[in-house]
Structure formats: structure tokens, C-alpha cells
Amino acid sequence: MATTIKVKVKLKGDVAEVKSLMLHPMETGARKDPDTGATVPAHHITQLMFDNNGETVMTVNCSTAVSRDPYFSFSFGGARAGDVLAVRWVDNTGESESTEITLG
């Protein structure tokens, strides 16, 4: 299945540099639709989880102040080529999306 999450991982020794980009509107709930004047309801990612071989390496808790199409980067140690990094987000409406990438 096509995913809207893009993940790139660069291995430097046993440190994995993770760069990730999600497609999401990240509506604050304060913006008004320019055509109708109606308030656009809040719609934003709340939690983003990265698991390497099933072990959590990062959890990001987001507010509406995270920009549209969020970008996050971080690094973790103890990584090896062949490890499987799973990325998953959930948003405030209960939608979710996930993907996996093999390191190396």
C-alpha cells in the first residue's frame, strides 16, 4: 500500500540518522475557510512512534503548532544494517498511518 510517510535513514557506524516527512494538514482548529467563513476543525497528528526491531527509539507528541506536512529528524544508537524501523502516527480524529524501512 502506498504510504504518505517518507523516511530516510543514514547509518554512520551504529548510529542511525533518521529523517522523516509526513503528509498531514495539521489544522489548528483556529483557521477559517476563506470561501465559507466556517472554522476548519482541528485535525492534527498527536503522536508519532518510531520502533527499531520492535523497540521504541522515539515518541514524538505533537500539538497543532507543528507545521503542515511535519518533518522530524533524530538519531539513535545501537543500529545495524538489516534492522527494521517502523514508523507510525495517529491523529486526533483516530486516523493512523504507518510504514517500515530496512536499515542499511
Added chain:
Amino acid sequence: MQIGRRLFLQGSVAAAALLAIPRALLAAAWPEKAFGAEAAAKAMTELFGTDQAAPSTAISLTAPEIAENGAVVPISVETTLENVRSVSIVVEKNPRPLAVTFDIPPGTLPDVACRIKMGQTSPVTAVVQTDSGVYSASKEVKVTIGGCGG
């Protein structure tokens, strides 16, 4: 000890129900109160139990001096502090100051980056929670065009 068939079945059902709980619920819950707080101090208290953070030169906060577009302000935080548990970004003058919190398990480096929205010119504070306390570093970011919609 002999386990009755009925008891065994009940146990199996309970175990199956536990397995069916989505992973998201098992992870630490999204800190709704901290994100809903309309003052930076309240958000800090919700997250850390205190609104006091010791300024630290061991935290390096990278943010633009002037953000032309408040909708996309790149922020990165790195620290040499040890045993870091979380890194949070607080924008004092946003309607809800707490922008994002990174939970950092052992093994993950305290070096994170993301892009946030800023409604207006404001101090941006990186708050780092370690096993020994709460530390911070701040920088003023000037915003030319606000990015909170409206």
C-alpha cells in the same frame, strides 16, 4: 493443580483481549492537558511538575533570527546533558505554547529537529528533562507573517 476448563477458557479470552489493545494505547498517553495549556508555565507544570527550568549552556537551540513565514519555522535542539528523558519546544506567545515533546529512550541521542508554527514574534525555549532535573535554553525568533491561520 488442575485448572478447570471454564477457568482456562476465561483466561484465554482475557489474554486475547489484552493482545487486541492497540499499541498506541500502550505507549505513554498524549499529554492533552499540557498541550491544551494557554500559558507556558502551566504547560511546564503539567509535563514536569514544575515551571522552573535551569538555564543551561549545554543545550544548543538552533532557530532562525527572523522567520519570514511563521507557518514553517525550523527548530533543532541538541544537548550534551546526560540521561535525557525528553526534549520539548515551547513558544511563549503561541495560543498554546507547548509545540512538541520528544520522548527520548536510552540509546537515542538528544539531537532532534522539526518545523513548527509561530503566531508572532516570541521567545522559543527548548526544555530538556533529564534524570536530574529540568533545563532550558531560549532564543527570540522574529516572525514577519504569522502562521497560525485566522
